[in-house]
Amino acid sequence: MAEHDHDHDGNGEYDYDAWSDAQEETTVTVDGHDLAMAYYYDDGDGSGGGDDGNDGEESDSEAVVFLHGIPTNSFLWRRFAPAIADERRVIAPDLVGYGNSAAHDGFDRSIRAQEQALGDLLEELGLESVSLASHDIGSGVALRYAAHHPERVEKLVVSNGTCYDSWPVEFITSLGLPSTEAMDGAEFEGTVESAFGQGTYGEADSTFVSGMTTPWLREGGQRAFARAAVSTNTSHTTEIPYGDIDADLLCLWGANDDFQPIEYGERLADEVGGEVVALDEAYHWVTEDRPDAYREELEAFLLTD
Secondary structure, three states: OOOOOOOOOOOOOOOHHHHHHOEEEEEEEEOOEEEEEEEEEEOOOOOOOOOOOOOOOOOOOOEEEEEOOOOOOHHHHOOOHHHHOOOOEEEEEOOOOOOOOOOOOOOOOOHHHHHHHHHHHHHHOOOOOEEEEEEOHHHHHHHHHHHHOHHHEEEEEEEOOOOOOOOOOHHHHHOOOOHHHHOOHHHHHHHHHHHHHHOOOOOOOHHHHHHHHHHHHOOOHHHHHHHHHHOOOOHHHHOOOHHHOOOEEEEEEEOOOOOOOHHHHHHHHHHHOEEEEEEOOOOOOHHHHOHHHHHHHHHHHHOOO
8 A cells, every 4th residue: 555656547547456555554443443444645746646736735724535435435536536636635535344444343334433433534644624525324424523523524525425314225234134244256246246337327337346346355355245234323324413513515416316315415405504416317326427527516615715
């Protein structure tokens, strides 16, 4: 990790190996367990292996943290974190239990636990205030953190995110069973890949699917997936004091999502006070279905004072 000697591919994007090599690693503590957390980092000078960046003057004081969901990892943000790093410091962690972060048995992967891990990461990096861009259960983590630390979150992007009682979905809960560990390897791989085919409006990009599935196909990956799936807990979003959130809010949503319907984004924006931007012809993986439109909306919101 953190060798930074891989370039983007011919389209200006990372592949998963290059993304992994560009990651840093630190230790966070969750419920007394010390856990490795991998994260993509760029302070605006291209140190994360991204674009050339800038002189870092703005990024010294302003940072954006990107939070993925289940069953993904920080590679979800490969098109967006490097672009934002032209003007902001960016951090995109693999949640604990996901990607290149610790994935062994013996610790909680829930939204509540991930909030602890996020707080520890920000403490480690010396970040007193940040903006958060989030997707899926990453949004649940972001919403909890923003409600519990309103003075520390400036802007908040929620995309097709878990909130209130919008989740979990049957596909995930069905894989949170002991039988997942016993599945035939080919069957498990096909099942995981199907999550990305079903959640995209068109045909899923092969680079995206490979980056999302690779960590789960390693030794112990099926058990890790089952542990992540069984950690989905609706109570961790129904108990959030949403009215305590003080951040500027953008609900940037794939309008055709059946897993996390846009009505939840509308409810959230109504209660917290914020804007809803619906991107048509986009399902759950809105970042894949409408990457250009998503980036434009993201930059307009995050990079405008």
